[in-house]
Amino acid sequence: MTKIAWVFPGQGSQAQGMGVTLQETEIGKQKFQQAEEILGWSVLEICEAGDERLSQTLYTQPCLYTVECILVDLQKQEGKQPDLVAGHSLGEYVALYAAGVYDFAEGLKLVKRRAELMSTAAGGKMVALMKFDRNILESAIASEDNVVIANDNSEGQVVISGKPEAIDIVLEKVQAKKAVELNVSGAFHSPFMAQAANEFTQVLDTITFKDAQTPIMSNVDPTPSTSASAIKQRLIEQMTGGVRWREIMLNFPHQGITEVVEVGPGKVLTGLIKRTNKELNLSNISA
Structure with missing residues (x-):
């Protein structure tokens, strides 16, 4: 059916x-x-x-x-x-x-x-990540109070959202193959x-x-x-x-x-x- x-x-x-x-x-x-x-x-x-x-x-x-x-x-x-x-x-x-x-x-x-x-x-940003290690990402976010996974789109694609300086720290730790900052005004979701x-x-x-x-x-x-x-x-x-x-x-x-x-x-x-x-x-x- x-x-x-x-x-x-x-x-x-x-x-x-x-x-x-x-x-x-x-x-x-x-x-x-x-x-x-x-x-x-x-x-x-x-x-x-x-x-x-x-x-x-x-x-x-x-x-x-x-x-x-x-x-x-x-x-x-x-x-x-x-x-x-x-x-x-x-x-x-x-x-x-x-x-x-x-x-x-x-x-x-x-x-x-x-x-x-x-x-x-205003005051936040969002970044899309592709091709990354999910365990490293989750660990990095767990250690930063001002970043969350805003869009868990698939196993290999997420969007993180939060304060710019905290997101930069997470990006440095994760080293995703591709990271694209979204053209949005704030830290949505x-x-x-x-x-x-x-x-x-x-x-x-x-x-x-x-x-x-x-x-x-x-x-x-x-x-x-x-x-x-x-x-x-x-x-x-x-x-x-x-x-x-x-x-x-x-x-x-x-x-x-x-x-x-x-x-x-x-x-x-x-x-x-x-x-x-x-x-x-x-x-x-x-x-």
Whole structure:
């Protein structure tokens, strides 16, 4: 029996022209118009221009959320439904929409505020590491109070986040074959986002979450859940907690998943899954 998971990419998967053809659909027209009313600017315009704004957190996150939600609607219009959903960082907000936890507008309001808070964060940095010794990395982080693993993407790829000087010490100890500093304003998915998380919680408190119609594997807890209260609590923790994507991928077979569909621009997540779970059937839906 085929069991399908839908996964949704986050910041970093954006690309010029993403979603532009979706304006030709009735669902796309409605969602783009609704997004413009909420945001005060045009998602279509930003995606079409593909200038520096598309790489700025303030614009990137609402654009990705809107485009991916339209793709979800189009899939459901064709009668397709997932058995499980998960999203990477920002993508988790689309997963919640796909699972019926909140409506499009409520989700976009959350994403808008999240993007505002993250874009004003300062004083930290994030570095992606490839080809490293995980034991050495974990030991180095354990000895430094001001660095955490922000994104555990796969066995051979992580992103560390924290204070710049502490990250430099960890990098010196780990000697990864490749280390790339990310173009972000702060130490996302780390305890240094605590103030932003507190402010974000105030917005979350104004929105009523429904129990999920489809189980969700959260970034901070890869155990499937449909509980509205558990899902909201996990979303609060996501701003200061790490993205446990490696564990999510490893959990797919244990949940009986045989096929994974990446819904959104690019193929970042299917690339990670392909190297981790070779037995799963993978496909992409983008626009």
